[in-house]
Amino acid sequence: MSSGLTALCLLFLHTGALGFTITPGDSLNHLEITESGILDVTVQVCRALAQAEGTDFTFPAKPYTAEAVAEACGTPKSTKSFRQAITFITLMNIRVDIRYALNASFHFDEEMFVQGRKIITDGLLAVKASNKQANFEAARQKVGEILHPLQDFYSHSNWVELGNKLPNSNLIRSDTSIGNIADESRATCRNCNDDDCSNNILEDIIQERVLTSGYFNVVPFSTKPKGKCSHGGALDQTSKKEPKGGINKDSFGSNHGYLHMTAANMAIAATSGLLEDIRRAAGDKTFLQMMGIFKGSSKALCFVIDTTKSMSDDIEAVKTVTSSIINSEVGTENEPSVYILVPFNDPDFGPLIKTADPKAFKNVINSLSATGGGDEEELSLSGLQLALSSAPPNSEIFLFTDAPAKDRQIKNTVIALIERTQTVVNFMISGSTTLNRRRRSQDNQKLHRIADSDAQLYRDLAQASGGLVIEVTKSELPVATSIITDSSSSSLVTLLQARRNPGKTDTFYFIVDETVTNPTVYITGRSVRFTLISPKGESQQSTDTTGPLITASQSVGNFMTLRLKKEVGLWEMKMVSTNSYTLKAIGQSPIDFLFDFVEETQGTFTGYDALDTRPRAGVNVSLLVSLTGSDSATVTEVTLVESSGSEEIKGVVEPQGSGNFLVHVDRIPSLEFVVRVKGQDYSGTPRVPSIVFQRQSSINFRASNLTITAISNSILVPGTPFSVPFSVTTNGVGGNFTIRATNNRRFDITSPTSLFVETANSANNTVTLSAPLNTPSGTDVTLTIEAEAPGGEDTNYVVLRFSVVNTVTDFTEPVCQLLSLQSNCSNNCSRNCSDNCISSMWELSVRVTDGAEGTGVDRVSLRQGNGTLNTSLAAGNENITLVSYSSSCCSPNMELLVVDRVGNVGTCSYTSSVSTYVIQLPLLCLSILVSGLHLGLLT
Numbered sequence: 039m040s041s042g043l044t045a046l047c048l049l050f051l052h053t054g055a056l057g058f059t060i061t062p063g064d065s066l067n068h069l070e071i072t073e074s075g076i077l078d079v080t081v082q083v084c085r086a087l088a089q090a091e092g093t094d095f096t097f098p099a100k101p102y103t104a105e106a107v108a109e110a111c112g113t114p115k116s117t118k119s120f121r122q123a124i125t126f127i128t129l130m131n132i133r134v135d136i137r138y139a140l141n142a143s144f145h146f147d148e149e150m151f152v153q154g155r156k157i158i159t160d161g162l163l164a165v166k167a168s169n170k171q172a173n174f175e176a177a178r179q180k181v182g183e184i185l186h187p188l189q190d191f192y193s194h195s196n197w198v199e200l201g202n203k204l205p206n207s208n209l210i211r212s213d214t215s216i217g218n219i220a221d222e223s224r225a226t227c228r229n230c231n232d233d234d235c236s237n238n239i240l241e242d243i244i245q246e247r248v249l250t251s252g253y254f255n256v257v258p259f260s261t262k263p264k265g266k267c268s269h270g271g272a273l274d275q276t277s278k279k280e281p282k283g284g285i286n287k288d289s290f291g292s293n294h295g296y297l298h299m300t301a302a303n304m305a306i307a308a309t310s311g312l313l314e315d316i317r318r319a320a321g322d323k324t325f326l327q328m329m330g331i332f333k334g335s336s337k338a339l340c341f342v343i344d345t346t347k348s349m350s351d352d353i354e355a356v357k358t359v360t361s362s363i364i365n366s367e368v369g370t371e372n373e374p375s376v377y378i379l380v381p382f383n384d385p386d387f388g389p390l391i392k393t394a395d396p397k398a399f400k401n402v403i404n405s406l407s408a409t410g411g412g413d414e415e416e417l418s419l420s421g422l423q424l425a426l427s428s429a430p431p432n433s434e435i436f437l438f439t440d441a442p443a444k445d446r447q448i449k450n451t452v453i454a455l456i457e458r459t460q461t462v463v464n465f466m467i468s469g470s471t472t473l474n475r476r477r478r479s480q481d482n483q484k485l486h487r488i489a490d491s492d493a494q495l496y497r498d499l500a501q502a503s504g505g506l507v508i509e510v511t512k513s514e515l516p517v518a519t520s521i522i523t524d525s526s527s528s529s530l531v532t533l534l535q536a537r538r539n540p541g542k543t544d545t546f547y548f549i550v551d552e553t554v555t556n557p558t559v560y561i562t563g564r565s566v567r568f569t570l571i572s573p574k575g576e577s578q579q580s581t582d583t584t585g586p587l588i589t590a591s592q593s594v595g596n597f598m599t600l601r602l603k604k605e606v607g608l609w610e611m612k613m614v615s616t617n618s619y620t621l622k623a624i625g626q627s628p629i630d631f632l633f634d635f636v637e638e639t640q641g642t643f644t645g646y647d648a649l650d651t652r653p654r655a656g657v658n659v660s661l662l663v664s665l666t667g668s669d670s671a672t673v674t675e676v677t678l679v680e681s682s683g684s685e686e687i688k689g690v691v692e693p694q695g696s697g698n699f700l701v702h703v704d705r706i707p708s709l710e711f712v713v714r715v716k717g718q719d720y721s722g723t724p725r726v727p728s729i730v731f732q733r734q735s736s737i738n739f740r741a742s743n744l745t746i747t748a749i750s751n752s753i754l755v756p757g758t759p760f761s762v763p764f765s766v767t768t769n770g771v772g773g774n775f776t777i778r779a780t781n782n783r784r785f786d787i788t789s790p791t792s793l794f795v796e797t798a799n800s801a802n803n804t805v806t807l808s809a810p811l812n813t814p815s816g817t818d819v820t821l822t823i824e825a826e827a828p829g830g831e832d833t834n835y836v837v838l839r840f841s842v843v844n845t846v847t848d849f850t851e852p853v854c855q856l857l858s859l860q861s862n863c864s865n866n867c868s869r870n871c872s873d874n875c876i877s878s879m880w881e882l883s884v885r886v887t888d889g890a891e892g893t894g895v896d897r898v899s900l901r902q903g904n905g906t907l908n909t910s911l912a913a914g915n916e917n918i919t920l921v922s923y924s925s926s927c928c929s930p931n932m933e934l935l936v937v938d939r940v941g942n943v944g945t946c947s948y949t950s951s952v953s954t955y956v957i958q959l960p961l962l963c964l965s966i967l968v969s970g971l972h973l974g975l976l977t
C-alpha cells in the first residue's frame with residue numbers, strides 16, 4: 039500500500055515502476071487494493087442479480103480478473119468499459135498521492151481523523167448524487183479520490199495495532215464517532231529499538247484503544263508534537279526526531295511492515311465496504327453501470343442534429359435509422375447502453391436528452407421537427423460540445439447538418455473534448471437538390487453543397503477524432519446511415535485510419551487477425567482510385583465491379599464502403615488520388631486496447647499521473663496501455679505514428695501485470711499522431727504464439743509546448759462561486775496568451791481573456807464558475823480552460839469535471855416499523871419440513887419513514903427473501919412508505935433495503951419464526967393501517 043505521499047512503497051520498489059506488478063510476496067499498493075475491492079463487490083452484485091433473475095451464476099476462478107468477472111456476469115461485451123472504469127478509478131486514487139502529497143487529511147496522517155473522514159463522506163454523497171443522475175464518469179472520479187484516504191487509514195493509523203479485525207465502518211458515515219482519538223497533547227509513541235519498531239506504540243494507547251496516526255514531513259529538521267508517532271521511512275524527517283521510528287504499514291519494508299498484509303487486506307475489505315454502500319444506495323443495476331458493465335453493448339447511440347428548417351429530410355433519415363437500430367438490437371448484445379440526442383438550431387441548442395430507455399428515445403426522435411434557424415449558419419459546435427461532455431468515454435457521435443458552423447470560436451474546445459474523451463465524431467453533411475432557403479440563387483435546382491471552406495472545419499474535427507465527413511445529397515443520406523448501424527457493434531475495432539490532405543499516391547497496410555470478423559474499409563474522398571491486395575497476393579482494383587476480395591461495396595456521395603472477404607494476414611491498400619482522402623479499416627473483435635497519457639511527476643515524490651491535457655512536446659512521455667478481451671494477450675509493440683506523414687516513434691514496453699503495460703516514448707512526433715499497438719495472443723499448452731494482432735487509436739493526438747495545470751476541489755455547491763486557480767507555463771517564447779474558459783452547462787463563468795507569460799516562464803490566474811441555486815444535486819459540469827500561444831500556432835487546455843452537490847443535512851437512514859407479522863410456519867422448521875414449507879405462508883407489513891428532518895424514502899427493495907414485495911405510499915402522506923411482503927415458509931428470512939433521497943441506506947430484517955405479531959398503534963396510524971392491511975391482522 040502506498041503512503042500518504044506518492045506511494046512510498048513505490049520508492050522501495052524497483053525501477054520507476056508504479057508498483058503495478060504483483061509478484062508473490064510483493065507489497066500491495068493502492069492499485070491492487072482498489073482493483074481487488076472492485077472485482078469482489080462486482081462479483082457479489084452479479085451473483086445477486088443472477089439469483090434475483092433465477093439464472094445460474096458461476097464464480098470466476100481466483101484471483102479474479104476484469105475479463106473473467108465480466109464473463110461471469112454474463113456481459114462479455116463489457117470487458118472494455120469495465121476495464122476502463124477500473125483503470126480510471128485507480129488512476130484517480132493514485133492522483134491523490136501526487137496532487138495532495140503534503141495534505142495530511144488525505145492520508146489520515148497527523149491524527150487528521152475528522153478531516154480525513156469528511157473527505158470520504160462528502161465524496162460519498164457526491165458519488166451517490168452523481169449515480170442518481172447517471173453521471174457515471176463523475177461518480178468514478180470521486181470514488182477513486184475517496185478510496186485513497188480510506189485505504190491509507192489502515193496503513194497510517196494504529197487501527198490494526200489496536201487488534202481490530204474488521205474495517206472501521208464509521209469512516210463512511212458522518213454521524214457517528216470514529217473512535218477515541220488521541221488528544222493533541224497525549225504522547226502516543228516511544229523510540230524504536232534500533233531497527234525494531236514492533237513495540238513503539240505506548241501501552242496505554244493500546245490498552246485504552248486510543249486512535250493515533252503518524253506525523254510526516256519531508257522538510258529537513260521538521261518537528262512534530264511531543265511524544266507523537268511518526269509515519270516513518272527514509273523520506274520522513276519527523277521520524278528522525280524523538281520518538282524515533284514510525285508506524286506505517288505501506289509495504290513489507292515499512293516500520294510496521296510485519297502488519298502490511300493485515301493492513302492491506304483490511305483496506306481491501308474497507309474498499310469493498312464503501313463500494314457496497316454505494317451499491318445499496320444506487321441499486322444493483324446502477325452500480326454495475328457505474329462500473330461500466332451493461333447487459334447489451336457498452337456503447338452509446340449518440341446523435342447531434344441540426345433542427346433548422348431545411349433539415350426535414352435528414353431528420354426523417356435519423357428517425358428511420360434509429361428505429362431500425364432499436365428494432366433490431368434491443369435485447370441483443372448490441373443493444374446500446376444509453377441513447378443521447380442533442381438538437382441544435384439558431385439561436386438555441388440543446389437540451390441534451392440522455393436515456394437508457396429505447397422507447398423513450400424513439401419518441402423523442404420521432405417528435406423532432408425542422409423549424410427556424412434564421413441565417414445560413416447554425417450552432418453545430420455548441421451542440422457537439424454538449425454531447426462530447428455527456429457521452430461515455432470512447433463513444434462515437436453522429437452529427438447531422440447541412441449548414442456551416444456559426445460558433446467556430448469553440449473549435450479548440452471541441453478538439454480538447456475529443457482528445458480527452460477519445461470520442462469519434464462523424465459528420466453527415468447533406469446537400470440539397472430542391473429549393474433551398476439558404477441561398478436564393480437563380481439556379482436553385484442545382485446541387486447545393488456547403489462551401490469547401492466551411493466543410494473544412496468539420497473535416498478538421500473529424501480528422502482529430504478519426505471520424506469521417508460524409509457528404510451526400512438528402513436523397514442519398516438514408517444509404518449513408520449504414521455506417522451508424524456498423525458502429526453500433528459493441529466490439530468494433532480500428533485496424534487502420536489515415537488521411538492524406540492534399541491527396542497523394544500512397545500505400546497503407548493493415549492486419550486482419552483470426553479474431554477479426556466483418557473486415558470493412560471506408561473511404562471518403564472524390565475520384566479516389568485504389569488497388570487492394572490480400573495476404574495471399576490476390577488483388578482487386580476500384581474499377582473492378584466484381585473481384586475476389588470485395589464481397590460487397592457501396593458508394594454514395596464522397597463515401598465508399600467495402601466489405602472484405604475474411605483473410606488472415608497483412609492487407610495492402612494502394613491509394614491513388616490528388617484530392618484529399620481518408621481511409622479507415624475496421625472490424626469486429628473482442629481484443630482491443632485502452633490507453634492514457636501519464637506523466638512521471640518530478641521531485642521528491644515520483645509517480646505517474648494521468649494527463650487532463652495535451653502531452654508536452656519535445657520531452658519523453660509515458661502511456662498506460664491496457665489490453666482488453668483476453669487474459670492471455672500481450673503487447674509487443676507500441677508506436678506513435680504521424681497521421682499524415684511517415685514518422686513513427688516506437689516506445690519501450692514494460693508489462694505491469696493485470697493486462698497493463700507502461701510504455702515509455704523518448705519524444706512525441708511534432709505533428710498529429712495516432713497510437714498503434716501490436717500484440718500476440720497465446721493459446722494451448724505449452725503456450726504458443728498463435729495470433730498476431732494490430733489495433734490503432736481512432737483519435738489523433740497532439741503535443742504542446744504549453745503546460746496548463748489546474749488543481750481544485752471537485753465538488754461545487756449551487757449558488758456559491760467556485761474558484762479554479764490555474765497556471766500556464768511555456769517552454770518557448772513568451773507574450774500575451776489568449777485564455778478561453780467554457781463549460782457545458784452554460785453556468786456563469788468569469789475568466790481572464792489573456793495572460794501575460796514571460797519566455798520560458800509561467801503565470802497564473804483564476805476562473806470562477808457559479809452553478810445556479812436550483813441546480814439539482816449530481817449534475818456534473820465540464821470546464822475547459824484553453825491557453826493559446828501568441829500567433830495561435832500552439833494551444834493546450836485542461837479539461838476538468840466537477841460535481842454539483844447541494845448541502846446535505848440528512849445523515850440518517852430511513853427506519854422500519856413492523857406493523858404486523860403473521861406466520862403459519864412451523865417454528866422449529868429444519869430439514870424435515872421442506873416437504874410442506876411450500877404450502878404454508880408468512881406475511882408482514884412494515885412502515886418505512888425517514889424522520890422529521892429526513893429527505894424522504896427514495897427506494898425500498900428486497901435484499902434477501904424469495905417472496906413478493908409490494909410498496910405503496912400511505913394515503914395522504916407521501917413521507918410514509920407502506921411495505922407488504924408475503925412468502926412461503928421455505929424462505930423464512932427476509933431483509934429490506936431502505937434508502938433515502940441522499941443515499942443513506944438502512945436494512946431491516948424479519949423472520950417467520952414468530953407466529954403472529956401485532957403492534958398496538960396510536961390511533962393516528964390506524965386509518966393508514968386499515969387502508970393498507972388485512973383487517974383481520976388487527977386486534
Ligand SMILES: *[C@@H]1O[C@H](CO)[C@@H](O)[C@H](O)[C@H]1NC(C)=O
Nearest residue numbers: 655708741742743770831832
Ligand atoms: C515546440 O517548440 C519547438 C521548438 O521551438 C518547435 O519546433 C515545435 O514545433 C513546437 N511544438 C508545438 C506543438 O508547437
Ligand SMILES: *[C@@H]1O[C@H](CO)[C@@H](O)[C@H](O)[C@H]1NC(C)=O
Nearest residue numbers: 772773774775792793794828
Ligand atoms: C500584453 O497585453 C498588455 C495589456 O493588454 C499590454 O500592455 C502589453 O503590451 C502586451 N504585451 C505584449 C508583449 O504584447
Ligand SMILES: *[C@@H]1O[C@H](CO)[C@@H](O)[C@H](O)[C@H]1NC(C)=O
Nearest residue numbers: 762763764765801802803804
Ligand atoms: C499565483 O502564484 C503565486 C505564487 O505561487 C501565488 O502567490 C498567487 O496567489 C497565485 N495567483 C493566483 C491568482 O492564483
Ligand SMILES: *[C@@H]1O[C@H](CO)[C@@H](O)[C@H](O)[C@H]1NC(C)=O
Nearest residue numbers: 089092903904905926928929
Ligand atoms: C424462489 O421461489 C421460486 C418459486 O416460488 C422457486 O422456484 C425458487 O427455487 C426459489 N428460490 C430460492 C432461492 O429459494
Ligand SMILES: *[C@@H]1O[C@H](CO)[C@@H](O)[C@H](O)[C@H]1NC(C)=O
Nearest residue numbers: 890891892894914915916917
Ligand atoms: C413530508 O416531508 C417534507 C419534508 O420533510 C415536509 O415538507 C412535508 O410537509 C411532509 N409531508 C407530510 C404530509 O407530512
Ligand SMILES: [Ca+2]
Nearest residue numbers: 384411413415
Ligand atoms: Ca442560422
Ligand SMILES: [Ca+2]
Nearest residue numbers: 848850892938
Ligand atoms: Ca435520511
